[in-house]
Amino acid sequence: ETGVTQSPTHLIKTRGQQVTLRCSSQSGHNTVSWYQQALGQGPQFIFQYYREEENGRGNFPPRFSGLQFPNYSSELNVNALELDDSALYLCASSRKGGNEQYFGPGTRLTVT
Amino acid sequence: GENVEQHPSTLSVQEGDSAVIKCTYSDSASNYFPWYKQELGKRPQLIIDIRSNVGEKKDQRIAVTLNKTAKHFSLHITETQPEDSAVYFCAASIGGVIYNQGGKLIFGQGTELSVKP
Numbered sequence: 492e493t494g495v496t497q498s499p500t501h502l503i504k505t506r507g508q509q510v511t512l513r514c515s516s517q518s519g520h521n522t523v524s525w526y527q528q529a530l531g532q533g534p535q536f537i538f539q540y541y542r543e544e545e546n547g548r549g550n551f552p553p554r555f556s557g558l559q560f561p562n563y564s565s566e567l568n569v570n571a572l573e574l575d576d577s578a579l580y581l582c583a584s585s586r587k588g589g590n591e592q593y594f595g596p597g598t599r600l601t602v603t
Numbered sequence: 604g605e606n607v608e609q610h611p612s613t614l615s616v617q618e619g620d621s622a623v624i625k626c627t628y629s630d631s632a633s634n635y636f637p638w639y640k641q642e643l644g645k646r647p648q649l650i651i652d653i654r655s656n657v658g659e660k661k662d663q664r665i666a667v668t669l670n671k672t673a674k675h676f677s678l679h680i681t682e683t684q685p686e687d688s689a690v691y692f693c694a695a696s697i698g699g700v701i702y703n704q705g706g707k708l709i710f711g712q713g714t715e716l717s718v719k720p
Binding site for chain 1: 646647648652709
């Protein structure tokens with residue numbers, strides 16, 4: 492098991508609401524990436540944070556936003572939730588300049 | 604745009620047989636190719652990776668090969684065991700010193716491997 496943790500484990504929200512997901516990176520890792528994994532599909536890159544700044548973004552709308560804190564932990568915020576946002580949200584931590592990304596257990600978000 | 608194609612989508616083998624999963628990538632600048640194993644309800648687990656300056660890498664029963672010219676890479680599992688049953692994902696990224704694109708992983712669609720005892 493990696494040292495990457497995520498909270499909460501599961502979450503149920505209503506369409507139009509806002510949600511915040513949290514991730515703590517593995518010790519020694521300073522970069523956090525967020526991915527969305529829909530059922531039966533591979534993870535899709537949302538964005539990455541390094542030194543508290545966004546360092547690359549995938550094809551996701553601005554209502555997906557994030558933060559990174561001085562201790563390298565990170566948050567993913569999603570505003571105006573849509574039914575299609577229902578998915579497993581994974582964060583992965585890595586070292587700056589390091590290729591290997593290690594995933595947390597994920598947060599299962601259900602939007603009704 | 605960037606794309607990774609993975610085949611087959613499902614693969615069923617007998618215990619002890621070999622399994623091969625193949626991926627192709629579109630971005631010729633990709634230089635890092637990891638493979639992840641994801642069991643039902645669990646996180647993707649990094650099982651092996653290869654960099655573009657290497658053609659083959661082995662770790663016990665698992666090996667990965669890379670053909671940069673054809674933009675193909677493959678996962679080989681020998682002497683399969685029931686505990687190898689899972690969904691396997693390939694991915695490609697531009698990482699390391701060329702990190703200005705954020706080192707994002709582009710994943711394939713996944714292969715559901717079933718090893719029958």
